[in-house]
Amino acid sequence: MFQQFYYRFLRWPVILRVLLIAVSVILIFGTAIHFIEPKSFPSIFTGIWWAVITTATVGYGDVYPVTIKGRLLGMLLVFIGAGVLSAYFASLAASTIRSQNSLLRGEKMFNGQNHIIIIGWNGRSKNVIEQLLHLNNHHPIVLIDDTLEENPFHNRQVHFIRGKPYIDETLKKANLPFSTIVLITADQHKTEIHADMGTILILLAVKGIHPNAYCVVEILTPENVTNAKRGGANEVVQTNTQTSFVMMNSILSHGMSDTLLSMMDYLHGNQLIFIPVSVEWEGISFQSLCTLLLKERKILIGIKNGEETIMNPPPNQIILKTDELLIIS
Incomplete structure (x- = not known):
């Protein structure tokens, strides 16, 4: 039974093992000092408080052992506890560094959503x-x-x-x-x-x-x-x-490459996008919709239906519910 627990314990992460040892040391020494000096440490909680402060080498001095046995126990706690806590914080720092390095090197799994x-x-x-x-x-x-x-x-x-x-x-x-x-x-x-x-x-x-x-x-x-x-x-x-289309347009019309880049530059507020047809736009002509969209500073340049995109369709073409509108915003 003990061997099974021991082997399972060895499989735990180092930081958890050291933390468990540190907590166990504090609880054992805190309980022991209460029974050795019940007057100075009237409760087990007081003993545990003293063990924590002593292990952390803070030493408030509000409670302390006065007998030889109590002081020997305190000395032993300093030697053992300080080492265990130092090992814990060292393991914690090493674990943090390993986690950061694995994240930087692309070894860590992403757990977010909608990415x-x-x-x-x-x-x-x-x-x-x-x-x-x-x-x-x-x-x-x-x-x-x-x-x-x-x-x-x-x-x-x-x-x-x-x-x-x-x-x-x-x-x-x-x-x-x-x-x-x-x-x-x-x-x-x-x-x-x-x-x-x-x-x-x-x-x-x-x-x-x-x-x-x-x-x-x-x-x-x-x-x-x-x-x-x-x-x-x-x-x-x-x-x-x-790219070849852009090059061809630049040959036929100088400066076209910069213009096309500007049209698709989201960083400067320019957008070449498809938008769905609103209910109030259904059944009206392409020319009428152009006039409506211009009031919103949107230029309608084409219509997409399925896989087919028509640039600059006839002015009297009727807008359908299934269309998508290509605009410059």
Whole structure:
């Protein structure tokens, strides 16, 4: 029986073992001094109070032993108790440092909810995280990457997990089932084809654990866009195609790249977003709705219905309940 308890005791964390020993020493010596000197220590609680103060080397002097036996017990308590308490606080400090280091190195599990998971470390993911932090986004951010040695952001809102993102264990450490959005960026250390293959593999792993997660994936080659959608991607960011479109517009109309960036710059109050159709807007024309939205400093530039987006539709086109409105706000 004793051996079983002893082996279980050895499995406890060091800090709990030392704390239990310290409490036991205080209780034993506090009770013993009460029976050795009942006049100076009229109750067991008084003895325990003295043991705590003596062990902590504070020494208020309100109660103290006067007999030789009591003083010998006090000396023994100082030698034993001070050492045990020192070991406890040293273990506590070491445990705190280990916890901080494991958090910094991405070894600690994330236990929050409604968070945004960003997979892959590169210039694009760095800018996304920085913008989310500047926008005072209240959702925690979890960064997953296997190339970083430690968290690149010294911010409590950004939790780092080091590991391969296509492995279930890594995704579970990010508490994936309780996340809201997952952004998967392309691996900058691979060729475009291999980067897309890795992105789709991660997407399959994410959807396998959390089928309802809204997944935004970065795809570099046009032929893999369909594969990403087959894998369950809710939105595909075609980095190379979008960049080439911006370049083409800059060739045809100088200065267009800066203008497009300004339109999508959330940090300066500009937003290019989709909004749902309100009840009072149903059945009116595109031109009439443009006039209404201009009063709110919103410019209507297109309509999306399903997978089709129409830019600058005819003025007399009727707004439907199922439409989404593309506006610049």
